[in-house]
Amino acid sequence: MIASLFTSSFLKLFSGPIIWAIHFLFIYSFNGIMCARPALRREWVGLSLSGWAIVLASVMALLAIVLINLREWRSDMDASNRDFARWMTVGLGVLSAFAIILEAIPVFLVPDCA
Template identity: 30%
Template sequence: MGGPQHLTGMAAPMAVWALHLLAVYSLQGLACAEGWQRTRVAGLEAVTWWLLLLTAAALAAIAWLGARARRAWRDANASAADEAAARRRRFTAKAATLLAVIAAIAVTFTAAPVLLLSTCD
């Protein structure tokens, strides 16, 4: 996969969010169907711990992608050898940075019910 200056790198934070959404809803559905929510660990359902772990991993990946995009944005501002190419790199890096912020907010909103509700209500 390319860096933030490529389309795949620019869309990577949203792909992480989509995978997180898929994993959270799949795991939650399986937990209810199989009765996994009955197991408790440290006062919370075991499934809740798995969902929180998935959320932490998704947020870490998005943070890494956002930091990488921010660094590419800063580097594109510093180099002005070919102005058209530099503008394109700045745009894609800025878009990737903003998409990382949006993806982090989306992951947080997706994970909020995990903390607020029991698994199978």
């Protein structure tokens, strides 16, 4: 039981950076594949398919971080050391959300396969 409590606490604490890392790997690999295959390049409403995928992945990642942080913030914690874990989870989530936003901004500023 202690190992499962540690694992769940660890995953909750680092959920933001884990989501950010998955987002980072997805958007750069997807954009690389789309740039390597010119036949797959399409545009819709002034944004390429790769750009839309990056925007969608960013919105989904941000939503996941917000939901995890809201759940963590509203959870009932009785021990005082759990308060530290709560603040760290939310802090790492906010930092990861900021990193995700910074990764998504170039979609609107730079051509996708320049």
